[in-house]
Amino acid sequence: MSSARTIRQFEQRMAEVLRIRPAEVNKIFRGARPTSIRVNRLLDEDTYQDTLRAVREKAPKAFPVDWCEHTFLWPESDGFEDMLALAHEGRVYLQNASSLIPPVALSPRPGDSVLDVAAAPGGKAFHLAARVGNDCRLWLNDGAAPRARKMGELAELYGVRYAELTTHPAQYIDKSLPAESFDRIMLDVQCSGEGRIDLRRPSSLRFWSEERIEKYKFLQTKMISAAYKLLRPGGVMVYSTCTLSPEENEFPVSRNLERHKDLTLEPLDFSEPSFLPGVTSWRGMKFDERLKDAVRVAPTDTFEGFFVARIVKAPAGSE
């Protein structure tokens, strides 16, 4: 159980991050729900059409997302049991709408070599595969072997073809995989999960602490640095977390922009009212000005708190 002190610390921190009053934090952090339905395109065409019909009939309040194909926003979760049954058959993937953002931001192209560094349970990796109809060389990695194994089984259910499935620690992944060999890298990393905290259940704060945030920030900085070495010149990497503290978001990205001069940030070319720019300072720390091009998602009924940065490596031979 979390102490009253931890709850107070969390409320104060979130109020500061989101620039709201601590009392409002309690209204916003009411828990994670699956608030999107992604219809799986990797099964046969008849199944796809049949699934689309089922979504429209059984979850009529779901509505299409204009920046993400084959996907519906689903704030009311109507027809939940029917959608769950479709998910068990691999026909839809149910997840929070914020999780749709990183694969769209990464925008893999047909034929790309794609690495997902912390891929399990597979939501974003499967979405990447679906975006190019399995026409990519997909390398799945996750540091937790049992989660990686389960992801392999789910990949089969969802018709996802992958080239490799490994369990390397992300912070050292450059020691195990060939340098500069990926066109696209997804780095959706382990974090303090603030976007998913449910203050109706204070026990959801049991793993949250300011000390843990400090620990993660160095690990995440190393993970980006290791992934950088695997990215081809001209390639794109998306760094994302389901947390809001700048230590775990702007800090690791900013340190890597300083360290690797051929990296820069690109703004996303789609938006929602809850998308805010990244911050350039926090509690005495200064971050690279380009962090304004990152997206910080404020929690709403549909979107969990999230952070996404699209990081680009300059093409070979450029200044």
Ligand SMILES: C[S@@+](CC[C@H](N)C(=O)[O-])C[C@H]1O[C@@H](n2cnc3c(N)ncnc32)[C@H](O)[C@@H]1O
């Ligand atoms: C936020 S989850 C990833 C969710 C996944 N991208 C998805 O969309 O389904 C973070 C993942 O990182 C993995 N992980 C934790 N520490 C790691 C490490 N040091 N190296 C690699 N993976 C790690 C966890 O097992 C977990 O599956």
